[in-house]
Amino acid sequence: MSQTYLTTEEPSSRIKYDPRTIRERLKDSVLLEGVHYFRPFGGRKILYIWEKIEEDMIKGFSVDTLIASIQ
Numbered sequence: 001m002s003q004t005y006l007t008t009e010e011p012s013s014r015i016k017y018d019p020r021t022i023r024e025r026l027k028d029s030v031l032l033e034g035v036h037y038f039r040p041f042g043g044r045k046i047l048y049i050w051e052k053i054e055e056d057m058i059k060g061f062s063v064d065t066l067i068a069s070i071q
Helices: 009-015 019-026 050-059 063-070
Strands: 047-049
Touching: 009 019, 009 050, 047 050
Parallel strands: none
Antiparallel strands: none
């Protein structure tokens, strides 16, 4: 299965969020490292996995995810 890797600016234009919002509000709260993004070669650069972001946007949050985020 092929995946689409995007820089912060690329998903921001697709989902109509400012790149800063992605970096400061969504990353590590909604977009999780190892699920929605990774750091290739252990570096500082972040690449987002578009298919995982799109899948989670469409299906939304499960009840378990919401409960876990509160605790």
